[in-house]
Amino acid sequence: MNKALSSCVANFSKNGNDLVVGGRTVQEIVAESRTPAYIYDLSLLRRRHGLLRKNLPAELRIDYAVKANPNVKMLRELGTLYDGFDVASAGEIARAMEAGVAPGRMSFAGPGKSNEELTRSVMLGIGSISIESEQEIARLSRICTDLNKSVNVLIRINPHFELSKSGLKMGGGAKQFGVDSERLPALLHKYCDDQRVHIRGVHIYAGSQNLSGDDIIATFEKIIAYAIELTRTTAIEMDILNLGGGFGIPYFAMDDELDIEAVGAGIISLLEKYRKSLPHTLFKIELGRYLIGPCGIYAAKVLYRKISRDQVFIIIDGGMHQHLAASGNMGQRLVHRPMPMTIATAMDKPLEKVNVVGPLCTPLDTFGMNVELPHAEEGDILVVFNSGAYGFSASPLRFLSHEEPGEIIV
Numbered sequence: 001m002n003k004a005l006s007s008c009v010a011n012f013s014k015n016g017n018d019l020v021v022g023g024r025t026v027q028e029i030v031a032e033s034r035t036p037a038y039i040y041d042l043s044l045l046r047r048r049h050g051l052l053r054k055n056l057p058a059e060l061r062i063d064y065a066v067k068a069n070p071n072v073k074m075l076r077e078l079g080t081l082y083d084g085f086d087v088a089s090a091g092e093i094a095r096a097m098e099a100g101v102a103p104g105r106m107s108f109a110g111p112g113k114s115n116e117e118l119t120r121s122v123m124l125g126i127g128s129i130s131i132e133s134e135q136e137i138a139r140l141s142r143i144c145t146d147l148n149k150s151v152n153v154l155i156r157i158n159p160h161f162e163l164s165k166s167g168l169k170m171g172g173g174a175k176q177f178g179v180d181s182e183r184l185p186a187l188l189h190k191y192c193d194d195q196r197v198h199i200r201g202v203h204i205y206a207g208s209q210n211l212s213g214d215d216i217i218a219t220f221e222k223i224i225a226y227a228i229e230l231t232r233t234t235a236i237e238m239d240i241l242n243l244g245g246g247f248g249i250p251y252f253a254m255d256d257e258l259d260i261e262a263v264g265a266g267i268i269s270l271l272e273k274y275r276k277s278l279p280h281t282l283f284k285i286e287l288g289r290y291l292i293g294p295c296g297i298y299a300a301k302v303l304y305r306k307i308s309r310d311q312v313f314i315i316i317d318g319g320m321h322q323h324l325a326a327s328g329n330m331g332q333r334l335v336h337r338p339m340p341m342t343i344a345t346a347m348d349k350p351l352e353k354v355n356v357v358g359p360l361c362t363p364l365d366t367f368g369m370n371v372e373l374p375h376a377e378e379g380d381i382l383v384v385f386n387s388g389a390y391g392f393s394a395s396p397l398r399f400l401s402h403e404e405p406g407e408i409i410v
């Protein structure tokens with residue numbers, strides 16, 4: 001039983017043997033365009049927004065993390081659905097603006113913002129900048145003085161306490177992200193009355209891809225308790241508290257869906273418990289993959305069905321250069337676990353164990369060895385689910401100089 005695959009398939013429908021996305025079969029969609037291609041389903045994007053807003057309290061602001069998928073047409077839609085954008089480079093700011101999102105709705109985080117990026121953000125009137133070091137706030141203060149402008153900042157904190165038990169951790173210990181919490185009092189002392197750099201609150205990002213609702217709530221509670229302690233022990237105004245997020249999606253066979261109802265209920269009770277201690281604070285989270293990951297599939301054509309010493313190799317026209325995560329080369333564990341896949345043109349054919357490989361001249365170019373898939377012939381279309389986030393833009397597209405995959409929105 002592949003739980004991740006079942007939950008992915010449930011997001012779409014079928015017509016006979018064929019997977020249907022946005023009312024049309026994958027076969028029809030790629031016939032009008034080409035393979036390999038990422039296909040993004042706008043109605044699913046809207047449904048997920050409805051699911052989140054139904055379960056999370058209305059007062060919780062939800063920002064979209066542009067790094068998950070910076071496709072401008074998708075950003076345009078996301079900009080109408082969500083409250084703001086978390087951006088991580090001048091390029092992401094430019095794309096978000098191209099999609100019609102005002103800079104005032106963006107917050108800019110990342111450990112290595114250049115002078116040019118800071119200057120541009122201040123000039124544009126960005127919503128807030130998350131400061132990740134003492135050096136950065138000093139530089140930003142100088143830039144603001146030179147420009148005769150001011151800017152809102154959050155201090156991104158690398159906490160002293162353990163944050164998250166599961167997921168990809170990005171806080172605690174020695175990190176390039178955020179200011180170590182023990183250095184915060186000195187930094188606040190120095191900049192609390194700065195006329196240029198207005199410290200509006202804090203930002204703590206525990207990590208990504210967390211499938212445990214209990215763990216997410218426990219992390220949020222630690223962050224809120226710490227924020228309250230800061231308001232009692234320092235002069236910080238906690239106008240904004242960015243709790244991070246890290247809501248995960250099921251990538252591997254034994255992954256369960258994140259229980260979003262339980263997460264929503266947990267956040268509601270946290271707000272009830274702590275609201276009086278932070279009466280004016282705006283709470284926000286920033287999510288990428290949870291919002292858009294399930295809305296995208298990667299479709300590639302079967303070029304060859306090759307038998308080598310009793311093993312079946314399904315050789316497709318796409319591969320790791322276009323979908324690094326599916327090849328297991330984007331930070332997964334030592335053993336490559338396949339992402340949820342099927343043959344979109346033969347979903348009900350008998351299952352067989354095959355090796356799915358791409359066209360590159362490297363053994364790293366595989367989407368899975370010995371994976372169970374419906375029987376595929378040349379010309380069939382293989383799809384990888386949960387590919388809407390960290391797909392196209394997180395892959396080494398130029399490796400081996402193949403044409404870029406299409407991006408089709410249905």
Ligand SMILES: Cc1ncc(COP(=O)(O)O)c(C=O)c1O
Nearest residue numbers: 065068205208209286287288289
């Ligand atoms: C600061 C920050 N916010 C948000 C995200 C988005 O994470 P995800 O797509 O897992 O929700 C990331 C991902 O690395 C991040 O570093």
